[in-house]
Amino acid sequence: MKKKLIVLATLMAIVPSAFAASGPQDIIPVPVKYEIFMEEYFPKVDGSDVRVHLGDKRFLKEINSLNIPEFARNEAYKLAVGKKGIDIFAVSEAGVYRAKTSLGMMMDKDSILTRCVILDYPRFRHRGLMLDISRNFRDKDFILKQLDAMAAVKMSTLHLHLTDDAGWRIQIDAYPELTRKAAWRVGRNFEEWRELGRQYSEEGSPLASGGYLTKADVKEIVEYAAARHIDIIPEIELPGHSGEVLAAYPELACLRHDGGRRISGDLCPGKDKTFEMFERILDEVIEMFPYEYVHIGGDEASKSGWKEGPVGGDEASKSDGKSVRTAATVWKPNILRMWMNCKAIS
Structure with a gap:
């Protein structure tokens, strides 16, 4: 047998x-x-x-x-x-x-x-991949390849992490310094940039490493994704993880009482220019990415500048920079206003 x-x-x-x-x-x-x-x-x-x-x-x-x-x-x-x-x-x-x-x-x-x-049929609506092109820049062709790979296994959502301390990676017409100064750095990759002291560079500099997506790049990426039935969630970090923004526009930082150097990489919530800037940025981002969601980060803000320095701007006289609570009081209604504007645009 x-x-x-x-x-x-x-x-x-x-x-x-x-x-x-x-x-x-x-x-x-x-x-x-x-x-x-x-x-x-x-x-x-x-x-x-x-x-x-x-x-x-x-x-x-x-x-x-x-x-x-x-x-x-x-x-x-x-x-x-x-x-x-x-x-x-x-x-x-x-x-x-x-x-x-x-x-x-x-x-x-x-x-x-x-x-x-x-x-x-899918069991989950959001079947996603998060691609961080701030810390290590990846160009349009690389992103298109990722979309092909995602489509092959029926993924539905690409979360595109476009900004962080390590680099600003998208063209914004209203604020050209973001890509001229904050999309380039000294060091071939994220680890090397950190080891060399987190130095930013300028476009065209011999030491410059990095890059960014142009609006033409984004248009092609969005069309390519749509043909594969993939949505994209663009992420613009604020108020923390914004060292690259402050490298290009240092006037948005919280300063010490004596007017000295900025205390952290957080945006200053007491300055109207902070919110004016990001409303205009989000206007352009929403136009480029015609989807249901835009991600605005919100994580890991150290808030040290909100504690130790004046809030600044139009709200400084009201708060005298007394506490994080005061800064948050300024931040919340302005974020709400930005959100309402986003809803109106969409």
Whole structure:
């Protein structure tokens, strides 16, 4: 009996079976539901056997019966590999794109497909990647490659970290010094910049390392992402992590009572120019990135300048820089005003 089992196992290892063909098990992430049939299908090279059914009534009824969220419904698809071809059912173009991505993944594995029926939809709305191009700058072509990789595994959101102490990485017409002075630094990478004393440079300097995205770059990135049904969340850091802004516009810093050097890398909340600047910056950012969200950071503000120095600007006479609480009182309504302006623009 043991000899027979060994022979059978050996034959199974060397003789091709139906399961040698590519199928739903080769898709990443694994589909919500699928059924495999013990038959093979040889797809046409030119794709002429792929039929798309957008808004099919029976498929709509099936999807509606699942009571899934609207975002999942919009990206849902059914992919059927049958005897006479391949059928794709979807509610929207996003669903068609996800289905074709799954089909492409199966065909990358093998030119022969297993007959199957796949029903799939996302479990999470935000399936994201955060790309920090402040600390280590990455150009447009690099970002486009990341979007291709994201689309291959059906990710939906690119969080683009555009600004931080380590560099300002996006063109802002109203404040050109941000990219002339704050997009360049001494050191080939983030670690080297830190080791060399966090020195900024200027565009064109022999020691300058870095770069930034132009508005033309952003336009191409946004269009490329849209074709892959990926949204982008741009992040502009404030009030902390803003050393690069203060390198370009030092007048936005909190100073000591004697008018000496700035105390921290935080923006000064008591200066109207701080909020005027970021309202104008956000106007341009929102125009470049036509999405639901803009990220404004808000993390890790040391607030040391708010404690030790005058708040400054129009609010200084009211607060005398007495406390962090006073500075926060100035900060909150101004942030609210900026948010309301963003809502009006969007």
